[in-house]
Amino acid sequence: MDEQIPFFHNVQLADNPEPRCPCVVVLDISTSMSGDAIEALNRGVRQFIQELSTDSLASRRVEVAIVTFGSSVQLAADFTSPRSLLPPHFKAEGATPMGEAVVRAYSVLQSRKEEYRRAGLSYFRPWMFLLTDGAPTDAHSKHWKDAVRLVHEGEANRHLLFFGVAVNEADQAVLNTLCPPKRPSLKLKGLQFGELFSWLTASLKSASASAPGSAIALPPTNGWATIEV
Amino acid sequence: MPVFDETGRAWELGPKIAAGGEGVVHQLLHAPEYCAKIYHSTPLSALKQAKLKALCGLPKELRGNLALPLSLIFSQRGGSQALGVILPFIQGHDIFELYNPQGRREHFQKADFAFLVAAARNLSIAFKVLHENGIVMGDVNEQNIKVRPDATLSLIDCDSFQIEHHGQRYTCNVGTPLWTPPELQGVSLSELERTPNHDAFGLAQLIFLLLFAGRYPFAGKPLNSEPLPPEAAIAKFAFAFDPTPKERLLEPPPAAPPFDSLPPSLRNLFLRAFRRGSELPSARPSPTEWITELQALGGSLTRCPSWPAHLHWKGSAACPWCGILQTARVELFPAPPGTPSNPEGAPASHGAWVDRLLALSFEPLQFGPPSAAMQTAAVNALELEVTSWMPGFLRRIPFVQRNINASHLNELKSRVSQANQTVGSFSNQASTLFLQHFAQAQPLLKSAHDTAGKLKSIGTPSSKAVAQVLARHQLRELQEHLERQLLHRAQVAGLGQSRRATLQSYQIITAWDVTEAALLALPGFGMTLTRKLLDWRKLHERDFQLSYRPPTAIQGNATFTAAVQKEADELVTNAKRLLSQINEVKSRYASSFATLQAAYHDAYAKWTALETRIKQLSAMM
């Protein structure tokens, strides 16, 4: 028998037929995030994964992927259940290829949706959650144009829920050209990644217990903005 | 905080159990059989309070199936504005943890298919009782039913049910799209009258999930490229398992039990519950109909001969669970822990072993969160750190306190980043530990795959036993062929009468007897003649090879059967050994992982405690 042995069987799809709520988190880890910011981000991500894993229903429905951008665009974690995601430790370095990162995140999302379809699983409206503290260094590239188009089309067809969050000195004006017009970017207070990710957890819990298209009651964004979906 | 029930008795609220959209559920100290639900928005509306009061007054017989409130509670003795209610505390797990294969492995390890059928029947009984008492659950969903380890269950969240009391109807104003029947999709539920036929949709969906390994009736492979989200599929009556739909939108998902793994009478109930037309009054199967059919199913289950933990309807063409094991490599009913994987006396077919071997995998374990107790202990330890050496009177002076706090805060801040890195370092350690063990498991997995391959080819020409039998057959045929070639008729140059006589006298009569060793032993046979005779034999061997056809039917052959059996036995023995070796590596991995996880929990609790303290102290500054 020359058949190769797959490293991990992807049994998750057959073993857990719950509808899925995919969420891709797109993180800026460029040089400007060095120091306290990257540490706070690392902690926030870890807490996010922990909190999601402890909710019995959400941990069976929500799937998280992480795309980072800095020196390069990386798929730091492909879609998996929060219980089997070991969050990587991010180091801050490099530029801000945000457009490329969004395009990559979008394609990771598309292929996961294709896997759901093949496995006969239904899924809730996917989330893309982007965090940045700068301005895209690829704003004049094709990537950026594609990113803007993908986000806007996805939102218009209700195939995507996009959230942009600005950290520190982020260029919110540019970020808002990426965000869907009806949901402009939010500004993070200080480095309160903990609060931010708790909010994301709570929102994903309520989204994954609801159904796509229906109005999802998102919790208030304590002190940083109100979001209407 | 003390709260008071309607009789004026005081209760002490304990820790929070869970929070929902409407309220928080607390333990009651010294009364573990009860809990209290305190509403977020108080004072409650007059209508809500009247509904809660009415719920308390419903017949006692209902309490076996419903977590009905026992009393309103107030902040003062004899109050009039209720804060919440006292509820019986319901043990058990949410029903989705039972029908979901992963949840079942975690929380209901002993639940086999018979257990699922029993739970489905008990669920139908609860709905029967409910409906007979004029109650409609309304918001049927995966989180409002708790199942106990004996397959009995209780419906919770009764305050949303639709009830009638003293001629007054209290409606159910909520619903969950994934659980809403087609006729109510997109309809405003507020003040809407719900009917038992609406509940019958949720009941049927729950029963379907229980009997079809957690598969949703309205999830399948979309036939066109547009995805069909669950609520849209429900609204279109797109029941994916319908064998003869009017319009097919979804195909049944892969790796799901086939629809006909259940008796026709049950299938029929599902079709009545999910097809167009089910929205008409009383069209969906009633709880009583489900009870009858589920009772019958429970009595007609059989054990799969190749895997005793697989129970299924005895009329099913094949074991649905073996089918899923073959297609998706997922074992939905592993033998419960403590039972041998293949009890003696239960003959496993080769096929079953092939699937079992192919389903083997070795996956990384994941850290769970530390217990709440551990986290609390870590916070307490931090608090003690600063003040334990100091006499109490000093600690109570505000100025001293502030100073201690300020310096402590700085110290904590300096430690937090280190603590965080420590926590982070565990993911590397976990991967290393996994890879170490994976290295041991990988050759075993490889052998398991090889063994599976050999088991699969048993009885086909590529298997060892068959090859041996065939070789023996061919040799025998060759011998017979050569024995028919008589030397005295051979035309070989240089073979005269006297030589022929010599051959004869040495019993070399047919081509079969012509071998190099035999000829060289003869007197007066030189190399040339020997070679010529051997060539003559080779000529006939070649004739034989050209005309030989291996037999196609040796199945009935006793030697063959015995050889196959022997090879199969060897392979199965090997399979058992591999299985137990892999399990050994797994359990070694699990125990090292548990040690690592304990250290991780410790580090994690210390780190979050630092964060918590820093937040507390900063707030005090």
Ligand SMILES: Nc1ncnc2c1ncn2[C@@H]1O[C@H](COP(=O)(O)OP(=O)(O)OP(=O)(O)O)[C@@H](O)[C@H]1O
């Ligand atoms: N009687 C009970 N015994 C044990 N646990 C309970 C009980 N009642 C509620 N719970 C737990 O508390 C959680 C919230 O309760 P409940 O569903 O009644 O609140 P809710 O505010 O109406 O929430 P929802 O938004 O889900 O309707 C439940 O999911 C359940 O796990």
